Amino acid sequence: MGLRMKCLAGEALAALSIFGLLGCTGSVPGSSPGPGSLASASGGDGSVVGASGGAIGSGGAGMGPGGIVVGTGGAAVVGECTNPGVLSPGDAPLRRLTHTEYDNTVEALLGVNTKPARAFPLEERAYNFDNNATVRSVSQILAEQYEAAATSLGVTAISNLNGLLGCDPVASGEDACAGQFIDAFGLKSYRRPLSAAEKTRLLAFYQTSKGTEGFANAIQMVASAILQTPQFLYRMETAETAGPAVGAAPGIIEAGPYERASRLSYLLTQSMPDEELLGAAARGELGTKEQVVAQAQRLLTTPKARGSVVSFHAQWLDFLSMGQLTKDATQFPTFTPEIAGFMRQEAEAFVEHTIFDGPGDMGALLQSPQSYMNDALAMFYGVTPPGSPVAPAAVALPATQRSGLLTLAGLLGGHSTPVQGNPVTRGFFIRDSLLCQTPPAPPKNANIMVPAFNPALTTRERFAAHSTDPACRSCHQLMDPIGFGFENYDAVGMWRDQEAGKPVDGHGELTGTDVDGTFNGAVELGQKLGASKMVRDCATTQWFHFAYGRVETGEDACTLQQLKTAFNASKGNVKELLLGITQTDAFLFRKAP
């Protein structure tokens, strides 16, 4: 048997204990033991669990046939922050621009918004996000598309040759002008000044190309080449761009000024540093924490910051698949692919406006009845249209029915089958995405068929086997009791008071959290989760993954603790968390090359 035991830590201890107490083993008794595994999430800064995990497994935590595998929110052993005074930046793996970053960068660089990366192959997503440096690789198709995009961008760029060059080759001489162009375009493309060797190579390439293809084509070739270099496609941090060594911390250096500029811009705007940021780097004005946070504050006021924050939430909470929802046409005749697309729009607008134009905290994200939608979606919701046929506009939804992210139609509809709401996946979503506790996978021999739609029964009645059959119950009580709290929402996320001719029972229960207890409906659940430290810690872990493009390790214990403490102190203010991320060891420093 290829058992693969993984260790886990932090909140996983709590999570595992719950699973253990409830006897959730990921296997169905009386059958051949399938290799079901107990997946659990970490993301905490709690106590360290030994590498084997066996100590806690002995209580029947279901360690038997499977291995313990860390889930979505989790990571490797992190442990406690025992030396808060010691610099510990962790690893900084080489990061290639994501497709979004590529398009934004090309637009900032060349002023073209053709978004060529939309035709690139889909990104790998790991730990929910498309920017995990360790799993991303380049396929032949992607390499071909980088080449084709760079060629076409270069050809387009020389259509306004003097504009691209920034000088007049007739007045100042072709070679002098080309030299200026290489300096200036190179600086912006590489997000730092060219090294002498890089400039020499580019000039030589220009000269050779000019000899065979003429001046304009040579400029196009230089531009196309730059757009395919590793310096452009990757955020390279080398000895040349490094900052000064930190005296007290052997092996640790400051991230250099241009490195800090790119770290700031790609985190907060998913694009290259703007002119002001490059200027600050050139002037050595990113050397202190205060200077870094001042730039971060400035960037947070730009439109692109909204895009970055929305992109984080869209990936974390999987807004991405909302636009693909399909529903049964007989039951939901007004649901169309367009409505599905509007639901995704609503989710993105809700996140954007709540964070940037509203209270800005996790509580509001989980509780606000204020949403943003266009007329068509408002009509689908059955509320007064805001008079905005295309773009989402503010709409006040009934406060007794709606509770922020939890009750977005796209999210509830996404955790439903085409014909009925699915309390299992709805509960799983809360447990996994918001609490970073991943219940185990169903065992190999489990019948995971969703109970057939039966208009004579309520959803709660249809899913009753999970509560009565002990084999199902051990794991499903982690999910179903939460999911039943959403009974007031049908398979397209719309409110209902009645189901199968009976009044809806929207009671649910949270267990194994810091806000345990029964609740009646999603609004009360929102109040609980909005006050939960575990939810805020989970969000912090997700932001860590997104911000640093990697998973946390033991070296990040203090960075994570610092972020969690601050996020809790700010009552979950998202912009404050982003500013805090720029003040961590992992952001400001790196290991010496």
Added chain:
Amino acid sequence: MNAKFPFAARRKFLKAAGGIAVGLPFLESLVPRAAHAAAPASRFVVLYTPCGTNNFSLFMPQGVGANFTLGTESAPVLPFKNKLLALSGIDMLSADAGDVGDQHAVGMGHMLTCKSYEVDPKLVQAEDNTDYPVGFANGISVDQQIATAVGASSRYKSLEFGVQTSVRYGNHPFSRMVYAGPTQPVSPEDSPLAAYNRLFSGVTAAPIVPGMLDANLARRRSVIDYVIKEFESVNAAVPASDKVRLDQHLSMIREVERGLASGAAAGPVSCSQAVGYMPLADHLLHANFPAVGKQQADLLVLALACGLTRVASLQYSYARSLERLEWIDTAGCGACGSITEDHHTISHNGGDPTSDAQMAWINRWYAEQVAYLIGKMDSVNEGGSTLLDNSMAFWCSEVSYASDHSYHNIRAFIFGSGGGKIKTGQHIAFTSQPHNKLHVTFMNAMGMPVASFGDTGFGDGPLAGVLA
């Protein structure tokens, strides 16, 4: 109007597609070609459709030797019985050997690689109740192994086509069956337009001026040479862990360079008549699934016929498919009714007469798609034989028996003899032979003198009695 969905969407597609009937009217003009004077090259094709079967007797061949029959599910391929080698008793023993995680993902990974994977905690995905630990397969897939051996002389070492493979999970073990190496999944091209452009017009779907790239061919070659040198220059400046990433990227750029150096990104002259191709309005639109499948099949056949590659795959949907195939005409099915649940959900309701009937009808529909592609391959005359005759097209799925995710008695239908290299027109019933041996058989038939493949310990050498 809303009530019309999904039919409205389907009409939208039909309108967009015009009267092209997604066929390839230009195919006939390809033959005969001078190249056919030599013995046609043998080709290897993988066809994947998801979720296995819930009734072996309806899918797997009944009766051994030449006198086998096919049941409801696989009957659509019966017209090609003489060119079909149907195997039963093949097991994915490597998949049974202990990989944890979602069983569909395990099967998908092992199907073509025979390799275990390390569960990668980074690759879980919150979507429905599928937040399971999974990992990318830890080895090269058989098609890529073959491509490495036979692909050097063709424009593309291999081509991977897909039909909405990534709409649900993205680039994920559920969605990937082809591997260039350990944990290196190869993403299929899901867009017929992008695939067409890539193969026949030398451009990608990127918004560019038509013809621009060809006009720039000489310059593109110089630029790519510069880029390769630049990668080599910076390689020295990065730590070893990052070098791996740059090296991997560079190896792909070298493939681009190889393509540019071969003269043009476009295919051979005799195949450049693929003009007037009408793309679908939206290849990711759920309702376009059947039409995308036909277009991708057409392109795959065209690419093989034109000699652009000798190795290709076509993947419909993805492992544990959550797609609802509501377009399937269930007239004649009996107990089916209309299909209101997704494929995977239906596959786990064994014993329910409606679900069983729907499962059979879904497999039958997929068999019709396979038959379409096989028929196209058989229609390409290669001078006394057909493209199908000179190919081996392996139809597979990530599990054999869906209800309990079994890996025993897997789907192993092989169409075409690879140019007389394997004995078709029969059903061979084995008893628990590892699928490693099946893949060794494929490689041997493609002229590769190998004796083992994938994880060891399950059995080496080719399957007995298959090679001609």
